[in-house]
Amino acid sequence: MEPKEAAAPVLDPAVPSDAYAAILKPAFLSPCSSDAHTVYAGPGPRREGLILGHEGLAKVVETGSAVKDIRSGDLVAVSAVMPEVPDGHGHEGSHFSATKLGRNIDGMWSELFKVPMADMNLVPVPEGISPEAALMAVDMMATGYTAAEAAEIHAGAGESVLVIGSGAVALMAVAAARSLGAGSIYCIGTDKDELNRRLAVSYGAEIYISYRDGRILYDERKERTDPAPEAAVIDPRANAAGDPAVGTVLKLTGGEGVDRILICGGGRDTYIAACDMLRYGSGIAVNVAYIEGTGTVELPIFSLGRGMAGKTFKFTLSRGGRVWTERMFREILDGRTDPSALVTHRMQGFDRIPEALELMHQRPAGLIKIMLEV
Numbered sequence: 001m002e003p004k005e006a007a008a009p010v011l012d013p014a015v016p017s018d019a020y021a022a023i024l025k026p027a028f029l030s031p032c033s034s035d036a037h038t039v040y041a042g043p044g045p046r047r048e049g050l051i052l053g054h055e056g057l058a059k060v061v062e063t064g065s066a067v068k069d070i071r072s073g074d075l076v077a078v079s080a081v082m083p084e085v086p087d088g089h090g091h092e093g094s095h096f097s098a099t100k101l102g103r104n105i106d107g108m109w110s111e112l113f114k115v116p117m118a119d120m121n122l123v124p125v126p127e128g129i130s131p132e133a134a135l136m137a138v139d140m141m142a143t144g145y146t147a148a149e150a151a152e153i154h155a156g157a158g159e160s161v162l163v164i165g166s167g168a169v170a171l172m173a174v175a176a177a178r179s180l181g182a183g184s185i186y187c188i189g190t191d192k193d194e195l196n197r198r199l200a201v202s203y204g205a206e207i208y209i210s211y212r213d214g215r216i217l218y219d220e221r222k223e224r225t226d227p228a229p230e231a232a233v234i235d236p237r238a239n240a241a242g243d244p245a246v247g248t249v250l251k252l253t254g255g256e257g258v259d260r261i262l263i264c265g266g267g268r269d270t271y272i273a274a275c276d277m278l279r280y281g282s283g284i285a286v287n288v289a290y291i292e293g294t295g296t297v298e299l300p301i302f303s304l305g306r307g308m309a310g311k312t313f314k315f316t317l318s319r320g321g322r323v324w325t326e327r328m329f330r331e332i333l334d335g336r337t338d339p340s341a342l343v344t345h346r347m348q349g350f351d352r353i354p355e356a357l358e359l360m361h362q363r364p365a366g367l368i369k370i371m372l373e374v
Contacts, residue, residue, distance in 0.1 A: 006049075006051060006106075006110060008111065008112050009023055009106070009110075009112055009113060009114035010023070011023060011062060011063075011064050011114075013065075017116060018064050019064040019065045019066040019067075020064050020066050020067060020116065020117050020118060020119070021063075021064045021067075021114055021115060021116050021117070021118055022060055022061075022062065022063045022064065022067060022070055022114070022115050022118035022122065023060075023061045023062040023063075023112055023113070023114055024058035024059065024060055024061055024076070024078065024108075024112065024113055024114075024115060024122075025058060025059045025061050025111065025112055025374075026053075026056050026057075026058050026108050026109075026110075026111075026113070026350070026374045027056070027057050027058050027059050027075060027131075027373070027374055028056060028057040028131050028135050028371055028372065028373055028374065029053060029055065029056045029108060029109070029353070029356075029371075029372045029374060030055040030056065030135050030136070030139075030343075030369055030370055030371055030372065031053075031055070031353065031356045031357045031359075031360045031370060031372070032054065032055050032139060032360070033167070033290070033360055034054075034290050035052050035053065035054075035102065035357060035360070036357060036360045036361040037290055037292060038052060038102075039052070039357060039361070040361050050102065050103075050106060050107075051102065051106040051107045051108075051109055051110050051113070052102040052107045052109050053101065053102050053107035053108035053109035053110075053113075053353075054078075054080040054100060054101035054102045054103070054107050054108065054139065055080060055108075055135065055138055055139045055140075056078055056108045056135065056138070057075060057076065057077055057078065057125060057131060057134055057135055057138075058075075058076060058078055058108065058113075059073065059074070059075055059076075060072050060073060060074045060076060060118075060122070061112060063118060064118070067118045067119055068119055069119045070118045070119060070122050070124070074122075074124045075124065075125050076122040076123060076124050076125065077122070077123045077124075077125055077134050077135075077137060077138050077325050077329075078101070078108065078115060078121070078122060078138060079121045079122070079123070079138060079142075079320045079321050079322065079324070079325050080100065080101060080138050080139040080142065080318065080320060081099075081100050081142070081317060081318050081319065081320025081321070082099040082100065082101070082115070082116065082117065082120070082121040082320055082321060083099075083120065083121075083320060083321040099116060100317075100320075101113075101115075109353055111350075119322070120321055120322050121320070121321055121322055122322065123322050123325045123326055123329065126329060126333070128333055129329060129332055129333065130340055131371070132339075132340035132342075132343045132371055133332050133338060133339050133340040134329070135343070135371055136168070136172075136339035136340065136342045136343065136369065137325065137328040137329060137332065137339060138325060138328075139318065140168040140169055140171075140172050140339060140342060140369065141172045141175075141328045141331075141337065141339045142318045142319060142320065142324055142325065142328055143169045143172065143173075143264075143288050143318035144168075144169050144170070144171070144172025144173035144174075144175065144176050144262075144264065144288075145172065145173075145176040145179075145319075145327075145328065145331075146288060146316060146317075146318045146319045147169075147173045147176070147262040147263075147264060147286045147287075147288045147316075148161075148173055148176035148177050148179075148180055148262060148286075149176070149180070149319075150286045150314050150316055151260040151261075151262060151284050151285075151286045151314075152260075152284055153177060153180040153181065153182050153260055154180075154181070155180060155181025156181060157181075157183065158183035158184075159182055159183050159259040159260055160182070160183055160184045160185075160186070160253065160258040160259045160260070160279075161177040161182040161183075161184070161185050161186070161258065161259065161260040161261075161262065162185075162186040162187070162188065162249065162258040162260070162261045162262070162277060163177065163185070163186070163187045163188070163200075163205070163261075163262045163264060164188050164211075164261065164262065164263045164264060164265060164266050164270055164273075164274065164289075165188070165189060165263070165264035165265025165266060165289065166187060166188075166189025166190050166196035166197070166199075166200055166208075166265070167196070167264065167265055167368065168342045168368050168369050169264045169265075169288060169289075170187070170189065170200075170262075170264035170265055171196075171199050171200055171203050171342065171368070172203075172337070172339060172342075173262040173264050173288075174187055174200055174203040174204050174205050175203040175204060175336075175337040175339075176337070177204065177260075177262065178203065178204030179331060179336045179337060182204075182260070183259075184206055184207075185204050185205050185206050185207075186205065186206070186207045186208075186209065186249065186252070186258065187200045187205040187207070187208050187209065188209045188210075188211045188245045188249075189208060189209075189210075189211060189265075190210075190211065190212075191210035191211070191212055191213075191215065191217060192365065193365045193366060195344070195365075195366055195368070196368070197217055197218060199341060199342075199368070201218055201220075202341070203337070205218070206219070206220040206221060207219050207220065207221070207252065209245050209248050209249065210245065211245050211266070212244075212245075213244050213245075214243075214244030214245045214246075214247055214248040215248075216248060216252075231251075231254075232250075232251075232254045232255030232256075233255070234247075234250050234251070234255045235302075237300075237302040237303075238250060238255070238276055238302065238303060239276055240272050240275075240276055240300035240302065240303065241269055241272050241273065241276075241300075243269070243272075243273045243276070245273065246273045246276045246277055249277045250276070250277065256279055257276070257277045257278050257279040257280070257283065258277055258278065258279060258283070259279050259282065259283060259284070260283070260284050260285070260286075261274045261277060261278055261283070261284075261285040261286070262285075262286055262288070263285060263286065263287040263288065263289050264288055264289055265289050266289060268291070268295075268297055268298070270289070271287075271297050271298065271299060271313075272298060272299060272300050274313075275299045275300050275303045275304060275311065275313075276300060276303045278303070278311050279311075280305060280309050280310060280311065281309075281310040282310060283310075283311045283312070284311075284312045284313075284314070285311070285312070285313045285314070286313075286314045286315075286316065287313070287314065287315045287316070288316060288317070288318065299313075342368045342369045343368070343369050343370070343371045344366060344367055344368045344369060344370075345359065345367055345369070345370045345371070346370070346371050346372075346373070347370060347371075347372045347373070348372070348373045349372075349373075349374070350374045352372060353372065356370045356372050
């Protein structure tokens with residue numbers, strides 16, 4: 001990945017939409033795993049020369065004549081996903097229809113960049129929120145909370161929630177499940193780095209299971225001496241791929257599976273496993289993970305109840321916009337979730353973006369997220 005020259009964005013009085021836009025200068029950036037997917041696995045349906053980068057805080061340089069709430073000099077959180085106006089698809093819940101930096105408009109990895117509808121997509125960073133927390137709120141926290149809310153977790157209902165993955169989005173999904181009042185929270189994640197497990201537990205996971213071999217690496221219930229579920233005879237067909245983590249979850253739940261699954265990582269077999277682990281009749285699984293390549297995703301016929309299991313799958317992009325970012329900030333200010341612990345690596349200098357992106361691609365032990373100060 002080599003830096004390239006690009007024309008500086010401008011606000012053109014002859015363009016009506018520019019009256020509502022803003023020009024910004026990056027201040028803090030965080031390469032995302034989806035940026036790494038784009039560079040190393042193929043860009044997908046993006047225009048040639050598109051500038052990447054959708055996680056960041058920025059200083060406002062200039063605003064359009066119709067911008068009311070944002071001022072030059074403000075340090076703002078830039079929503080990674082931007083509901084469109086006047087089309088409104090993003091506000092109607094079709095998040096994938098929204099504008100996204102680095103997907104259908106130029107992103108933040110530039111000396112200057114433009115954001116449409118500034119009042120709807122930029123949020124001044126309030127006192128009491130660190131740059132680390134604000135940076136993690138715009139995409140990682142926003143996506144994790146999107147998954148949890150789409151799963152319809154009801155406080156006080158005692159619903160069991162399983163998070164698949166232990167990266168930044170998954171950790172925020174764990175935190176969101178706790179904030180929304182989940183009855184019990186399981187996490188299936190890596191066993192190669194203790195940091196992921198520790199963070200998952202700190203954010204609310206009660207049971208942490210190795211995705212590789214199904215070992216229980218942490219079980220809070222042992223400390224509480226909760227009664228174990230009754231042993232159940234589990235039909236071998238209920239674990240279509242013979243996944244050891246699936247077997248562990250089914251044993252822990254007496255063969256019933258869990259009420260909600262938040263899919264934040266894994267591969268194509270993850271959807272088979274999720275279907276196997278999802279409770280019949282009312283289970284909801286929400287996917288916010290990036291699926292590489294082309295082809296199909298399969299589901300197991302037996303655990304689908306031959307098409308009549310009453311299980312719901314949702315596939316969604318993160319919610320975005322000012323209102324959603326402000327919601328994340330309230331969670332932080334109220335002490336419900338502190339996403340700053342996701343930042344494990346720090347760099348300085350705009351010219352280190354390629355190095356940071358390569359690091360996200362390699363995913364060495366001890367890395368969750370990078371904060372790059374420009």
